[in-house]
Amino acid sequence: MIAPESPAEPAIAPSAGPGVLDALEERLLGERPALTQVEVAEQAGMSLEAARELWHLLGFAHAEPEERAFTDSDVQALKNTQALINLGIITQDSQDGLVRTLGRSFARLAEWQVSLLAETALDTGIDPADGILALADEVMPKVEDLQSFIWRRHVLNAASRMLAVAGNGDRASNRAVCFVDIVGYTSRSRTLSDRELVGWLEAFETAALDTVIEHNGRIIKNIGDEVLIVADTAEEAAAIASELTRRGADPDDEFPAVRAGVAYGEVVTRLGDVFGPVVNIAARLTSVARPGTVLIDRGMYAALTGSDSEDTDDADREHTDGLPYRLRRVRRVSVKGYSRLHTWALQPRD
Incomplete structure (x- = not known):
């Protein structure tokens, strides 16, 4: 389930009072805050400036110099960060982006989890303040264990892909990039309440995730009504895009109508995101695709067919014999940043 950008309702009722917040603070942090930021930096063996920078990059509010808002866990966190820097895991070039990404990701996750609780x-008639305390006492340890397990599994999967694709640790490799966009999202969203809209989007994201995993792809991120997907092979990306558009065209399927654009080539991976012209081209193709269609670029065509021929439609038919798709050449597309892209419509064979 994908966390929404912001909670629909406040996590803690305004009437909860400072007593509940004090108790929650102690239970989540392990002790009552008793250290200033100066003391934390000194105990961690880090400069105050570096400690403040990391604190801000993680997305936390500014603390006054004499404010006792920190605990021994903050000291240990700084020590762990310094150890990673000393080991070369966190470099000066990657520090800001890595720490900011961690802070932003966990902030969204926490907002969603507390809001859900x-x-x-x-819904069950329990005071929200009691529910928040229950989170700290009973739910939090289980959530922590689950998050750690999921993280370790994803690290294993990411390492396996890197070793299989690159072998030398390079961050640039050939991959297929696919954008899938909901058709008519704006008009549909106007007819739904906030809760209905979140439920609709979550159903879309869950169904898309099932299809992506089935065909060995990965969802990089959700951008409102759009999903960014990466696959190691052109065939996997073609299967994902084809299946999602097929479902969207089925009037008996609750999956919304979608359109897709897919490009193949060298992609740069950084902090779990993907960059490069291939990503831009896939996004541009999605913006001009008709509802229920999949547009692919020249790189995808070559990867699927083993040919870079552009001569005739007969050549397209020749190169696609035996494939589960038909590739129909469409007029060259001109979009922002790219003029006259060589484009084909990918259609499953009946």
């Missing part, structure tokens, strides 16, 4: 408490 508060909604559950309200």
